[in-house]
Amino acid sequence: MNYNTHKLNSQNHSHIIGRQDSVTGDTIKSNDEVVFCSACQSVFLKESWEYMNKEHCNQSETLKFVPVQDEIIKARKRNALLFEIAKHRKVRKTLFILSYLIIFSLIFFGFCISELFNLKIGTKELRIIITILSILEVGFVVAMSVIIVKLKKQNTTTKMIQIYEDKLVLFGQVYKWKEITSIIYKANKKFIPFLSNSNTSNKIRIYLHNNLKEIDLDLKINYSHNVEFLDSLMKASKFTEVIFYLEDVKEHQFLKEEIRKYEGNIILTDKIPFY
Secondary structure, eight states: OOSOOEEOOTTTOTTTTTOBOTTTOOBOOTTOEEEEBTTTOOEEEHHHHHHTTTOBTTBOOBOSSOOOHHHHHHHHHHTOEEEEEEEEOOOHHHHHHHHHHHHHHHHHHHHHHHHHHHSOOOHHHHHHHHHHHHHHHHHHHHHHHHHHHHHHHSOOEEEEEEEESSEEEETTEEEEGGGEEEEEEEEOSSOOTTOTTSTTSEEEEEEESSOEEEEEEOSOOOHHHHHHHHHHHHHGGGTSEEEEEEOOHHHHHHHHHHGGGOOSOEEEOSSOOOO
């Protein structure tokens, strides 16, 4: 076993007893063997931790001690999501098309059967043709139904960027602020969301100690939403250098006014940082 477990007792762990396991919904009781996520300090029954493949908050570290109430509150605050950019796949239209194809095929099948009875062919031949058509129709309906079920089960949202109080998450990869040396955000005035490889897409570049991550933000973000993103990046300036290049006059003015509220290392530049 490569993680830390703790057996609870009512004398020392009353602030933990009575909470719920978020996986099973079971109430945590005295004498239960539990595990604490190191990132958010959420508590899980040992069996639930095993069920989650020993991972939570995109990491597998567990606490070696039972946290006190104040530490739990602080951990939850650190783990609070400040901002998120997600890309949503639109599958509803595809589901409608597949559903209509099934309905159309059933109508067409019924039409074919009715026409067959109007033809002057033998009973044996008629049975063979109807059997073949029935097999094809059932196969088609089953295939379409399987595709529809799979599409409904698919996760239609890709989380591109998540900014937390203590970390940055890029496509599920967690980077603690201490790993990041610099962040550069370049936003264009004219935005074409479908040309993610062109110079028209907004970009964010993350400089790590031993690596470099660059993301084309091919999502069209409205002004109010983008202001939240800019604000969350400015909050990150207390941990690392943040450089902004903004072509939009409104956004540029907003940042110029808001930058005074932060004591971190924020640079608003007029020079294009990269292409």
